[in-house]
Amino acid sequence: MTRPRVVVIGAGFGGIAAAHELARDPVDITIVDRNNFHTFQPLLYQVATAGLNSADVAFPVRAIFRRQPNVTFRKASVRGVDWERATLAVDEGSDIGFDHLVVAAGATTNTFGIDGAEHALPLYSLRDAVALRNHVLSQFELAASQPDAVVDGQLTFVVVGGGPTGVEVAGALVELFDQVLRKDFRSLDMSRAVVVLVEMRDDLLGSFHPPSRRHARETLASRGVDVRTGAVVDRITPAALHLRSGAVIATETVIWAAGVKADSLASVLGVEVGAGGRIVVGSDLTIPGHTGAYAVGDIAEIPGRDGPLPQVAQVAMQTGRHAARQIRASLEGASLRPFRYRDKGTMATIGRRAAVTELPIGLRLRGTLAWLAWLGLHLVYLAGFRNRISVFLNWAWNYITWDRGPRLILDTPPAHGDAPNDASEDAGEPPTESQRNR
Ligand SMILES: Cc1cc2nc3c(=O)[nH]c(=O)nc-3n(C[C@H](O)[C@H](O)[C@H](O)COP(=O)(O)OP(=O)(O)OC[C@H]3O[C@@H](n4cnc5c(N)ncnc54)[C@H](O)[C@@H]3O)c2cc1C
Known part of the structure; x- marks a missing residue:
């Protein structure tokens, strides 16, 4: 007897969790992803700022399901999806049929x-992270080749977006400059290396409570980040960032951490999409009009209590x-249930x-305790035992020695917005046009 075919598009947090949950059920699961690895996006910024190796934050999908014979990877x-025939059209190989789709x-x-957004560097994929690391280090190499002729903006790094990603990137960059590159580039006047964080709202970390926001702002400022809130980006050129206020920041590096939209797949499925191009789903996560099809994670507009x-x-x-x-419930003839977020x-x-850490029970941590909680939680959720060990050792090494590991320029940095010309260690998905602001 043939078993129900469940196809999962995407091996990110949502897709992997779905496949794990169903892996012991009498179904055949196929995970389809354009990359053969799962990316742990929360640590991408550490790859971009030479804190971690790219292989530390990615894990091969086939290895994750090595012990689950009913889970295969493509x-x-x-x-696109042909809903009538219940098949996925893919760029390589034969179409993929399904009975249930996630x-x-x-x-x-x-x-x-x-x-001028094409002049900004995104940080969304592993490839983006490596391209950013290449670019940052290359700017220093370029400056060091003519230390007396460093042009204005050559060592000014502007991060756009004061959400968690922007704050993390800005904080990690100043540390990289102060603690590591200062020792590597002894001929350079490091006072020229500047990090500017630009946020259009009046404060950083808008989704946090005011004391956490203040802590983030004060800490970044005390470490040398030039924090500019209430600053709206007007346009970007290869040599400057222009603010709507008329202010101009000379820079050859704009890192875009200010927005997110659903993957373009959402727009070719012929389904209803909402704000940010997200697939509209019912409270039970089904895609209206398509029995057995669900959308989850970032690509879906999932109704919550407050939107x-x-x-x-x-x-x-x-x-x-x-x-x-x-899917299990529908196979057992049970009724579907609404999703409740915890x-x-x-x-x-x-x-x-x-x-900064804020827990729903009202507990708010700042400083070292919050940092340790952050480190621990990220280690727990990272896929793969080897990755956890490697990340832990890297962090311990960086902490004890005030040093960083992978300061490698692996590739000629791509022109802004271009595809990197080498997939080497760091093959990632095709270049995306952008970035996020959690
Ligand atoms: C830099 C950064 C930092 C972040 N930090 C945090 C954090 O600290 N905490 C937190 O909670 N969240 C964080 N997030 C957000 C979090 O990573 C996402 O919410 C989460 O990854 C969403 O999971 P997902 O499964 O929906 O999508 P993803 O994890 O993005 O996975 C989607 C998968 O689908 C694949 N795919 C896309 N299109 C196709 C296609 N057409 N065909 C085949 N495969 C396709 C992609 O290759 C990818 O593997 C961060 C995100 C970024 C970018």
């Missing part, structure tokens, strides 16, 4: 049509598991011994 990019293709950067749920890992994992349980809290790291 490396392919999904181009769409978990995630999100990508949203630059909101800003003029759509945020695009974060916990939502993706919980909705992935819930969709899998719905908020487990939120955290952001600012740098060495500095983070």
